[in-house]
Amino acid sequence: MFGRFGKDAGSLLGIEIVATAVRLVQLERRGGGCAVRAWAIEPLAAGAVIDGRMVALDVIAAALAQAFRRSGATAVDAALSLPASAVMCCEVTLPRGLGEAEMANRLSDELAGSIPYPLDDAAIDFQVMGVNAQAPGALDVAVAVCRWDALEVIEEVLALAGLCPQVVDIDSHALQRVACRASGEVSAVLVVETDHLVFHHLREAGEHRRDELRGGDAALQLESIVRALDHWLLDSLERGRGSMPEQLLLVGTGAIAALAEQLQPRLGIACSVLDPFDGMPGVRDGALRAAAPCLAIASGLARRSFD
Structure with a gap:
């Protein structure tokens, strides 16, 4: 989400939590760009994360606190992501001149019929993008909606680890930050983890496609990967959601x-x-170079420090 629990993102810890590990990256400004200030990957006990859901919060928090200590990170403000499939994104046009509270109320009314769960369970975040091109008296407002309980779990884990929630982003957006810097063109990214695959078709317009396949070790066999990718790419083309990506970038374990x-x-x-x-x-750290593909999402989240 665009969402910030605080007002200033400052220097952020990018954190990704998967079934097998906690991954952490802190970047710093250096020579007009950015460099790695700290990083760590801490193993997680089996069962702490099940099907992408954080279950054993105390176990996850202990691993996160250990990763923080080992990394030598100095920032305590954290950025995590939710799967794009768990966040509804849209753009709404609202009249100019509304205060923040009025905009929030108008958005709740506008979105009430399209949110697939009770409005009271929804966390609604928004960002004014600018004046509407066709209507100078209106504003284009980008909106992201997720369940409150998804944010509450993140807050609880971070609090147990002694860290502060600052930004909750979307995994596709985090990947786009690093993928576009690496390739300079619209790409697809395949996340290859020990228990699942996630395919992200990144588009310049921001309407990313995300598909997931879970199935343990079988999901990581070459034929399973090829079949899944063939299906996802063909389905994307048939639905008119874009052209074949120029390239496929691989990240993850x-x-x-x-x-x-x-x-x-x-x-x-x-x-x-x-x-x-x-x-x-x-x-120059050989261990960091070897771990780099696993740190793509965490790195993309840490780059929110420079947005």
């Missing part, structure tokens, strides 16, 4: 060069492993 080399001839598009720290000064 299973993102290795050998997989990219196997996928490229099968898909007929360029495939490579995404390094979110490519081009950053001072990245």
Whole structure:
């Protein structure tokens, strides 16, 4: 979401929590760009996260606190993400001159019929994008909606770890920040984890597509990956949601060069492993280079410090 629990994002810890680990990145400004200030990957006990849901909050918080200590991070304000599938995004036109509270009330009324759960359970965040091109007396307002309980779980885990919730973003947006810097063009990103695949088709207009396949080790077999990608790409084209991506970037635990080399001839598009720290000064740590594909989302979240 655009959402900020506080008013100033400042320097942020980008945090991703998956079934097997907690991942943390802090960036800093250096020489007109940014560089890695701190990072860590802390293993998680089995069952702490089930099907993407944080279940054992105390276990997750302990791992997060340990990652924070080991990393040497200095920022305590954190940015996490929700899956794009858990967030409803849209754009609404509202009259100019409304105060923030009035805008929030108008948005609640406008969205009441389209939110697939009770309005009282919805967290609604919005950002004014500018004056409407066709109606100078109106504003274009970007809106994001998710369940309150999704945010409450994030707040609880961070509080237990001694950290402060500052930004809750969308995973596709976090990936777009690092993917566009790496490739300079609209791309697709495949997240390859130990228990699932997530396909993100990133578009310049921001209307990203996100598809997920869960199935344990079977989901990571080459044929399963190719079948899933063929289905997702064909479905996207048939629904008129864009053209074939120029390339596929791989991130996550299973993102290795050998997989990219196997996928490229099968898909007929360029495939490579995404390094979110490519081009950053001072990245000489071999362990960081090896872990880089796993830190893509955390890095994209940390980049919110510079938005």
